[in-house]
Amino acid sequence: MKFFYLGDQLAAVRKEAFKVHFLESVSGPKKFIERDTPLLFNLHEDPAEQFNIAPNYPKMLQILADLRDRHLALVVKVESQLLLR
Secondary structure (H helix, E strand, C coil): CCEEEEEEEEEEEEEEEEEEEEEEEECCCCEEEEEEEEEEEEECCCCCCCCCCHHHHHHHHHHHHHHHHHHHHHHHCCCCCCCCC
8 A cells, every 4th residue: 555645635546557546636746635436547447547436446446545544543743843933
């Protein structure tokens, strides 16, 4: 499994060939919101992530969403070490 972050927000999860995107960008730099409907891709068949297959794979979408939820339950947020004071 791989977890992909945009800043401090979990944006996508990959398991084997499947990758789901949970976030979408909104106006302004580095601003993201949770998608109403996640996008799912099969990277073995579609490495450019052009064809959303989520409607055809609801079970895989749920598996990846459960992995996201379990991962986030274990993450402990800390203050950024990159902020200048």
